[in-house]
Amino acid sequence: MSxxxxxxxxxxxxxxxxSSMAVAGRELSGKLDTFxxxxxxxxxGVLIVVIVAGIAGTWRQVNTQSLRLHTMRNLAHFxxxxxxxxxxxxxxxxxxFALEFTSPLWVIVLSPLVLGExxxxxxxxxxxxxxxxxxIVARPDMAGINAGVITAASSAIFFALTIMFTKKLTRTQSITCILFYLTAMQLVFGVIAAGYDGDIALPDATGLPFVIVIGAAGLMAHYCMTNALALAPATVVVPVDFIRLPAIAVVGMLLYGEALDLWVFVGALVIFTGNYLNLWSETRSRA
Structure with a gap:
């Protein structure tokens, strides 16, 4: 396997x-704020990393050699x-997800400058x-511009920076080290941002399972992405993530009654075609 x-x-x-994290985040709306x-x-995430690193004996891999880059990565991601x-x-x-997926455009444009790819x-x-x-899927228009659209589009820029900083870190840092700083630094950021007003809400019995899902899924998502970025260039890995769009469209329809039409699948076909051509080209060039 290549x-x-x-x-x-x-x-x-x-x-x-x-996708699991998006559903859990939707379910927590009104109970907890984003911070x-x-x-x-x-x-x-910290608890999971500590337990796994302790069992695997990988604590020695955590170091402070790239602390500045870790900080930049986690500020962007937070x-x-x-x-x-x-x-x-x-x-x-x-x-x-459609607006979030503009981040590969930023990665492709900036990777030659940030990563030298x-x-x-x-x-x-x-x-x-x-x-x-x-x-094709989103068919955006000016009438649909609102705070949700603006924040989703803005998140794509910060996710692109996160991807590029992660790729740079994989050159010298282990996955355990990257995930430790991911969870530890963002825990500090979260405590500061959530507690600035002196009031931090506790999850209730119905919200706690979704908090656990977000914690586990968030860590697993970055573990998987970090492994992928360690194996292939960012401009190869990121387009594969487009598959998430038709998947979450179906989830939104089934769970929340969000509209789903033929254009979702037309757009998904275009996305899959681009992914296939890219993977075929990369596999052939490596061979």
Missing amino acids: PVVKACLWMLGSIASF EIMMYRSLF TGQNLWFYAVTAIPLAQV RLTLMRGFAAVMGFIGIL
Whole structure:
């Protein structure tokens, strides 16, 4: 199995995790604000990382060699994730994911500058096809611009920065180290942001399971994505995540009665075509 195919399999795990987190975030709306959700998510994440690292004996991999880069990565992710959690409570899930998926365009444009990766014609073509598919699904217009749309679109920029910083960290840092700083730093950010007004809400019996899902799924999503980025360039890994769009559109229809029409599947077909051509090109070039 080639590294590109392995990276794609890891991304499937990331897709399932992010979709679960979106549903749990929707269910928590009205019970906790986004800062509190991020705080509890990071708390559960820290506990999981500590337990797993202790069992696996990988604590020695945690170091302070790239502390500045870890901080930049987690500030970008914390900002983007808060914007994203707000968006999933304000607009349809498919629209959130569609706007979020503009981040590969930022990755493809900025990767040569931040990561030194080569921008090939096929990678650019795959990203453009993915974006066209998103436009077919979302069909945005000026009448639909609101706070949810703006926050979802803004989160894409911060997620693109997170992806590029993660890719840079994988060159020198282990996955245990990256995930430890992901959870520990964002727990600190969450406590500060959630507690600035002196009032931090506790999850009730109905909300606690969703908090646990967000904590576990959030960590698993980044574990899968970090493994994928360690195996293949960011401009190869990121377009695979487009599969999340038709998947969450179906989830939104089944759970929340959100509209689903033929254009969702037309857009998904365009996205899958771009992904397939990109993977075929990368596999052939590596061979």
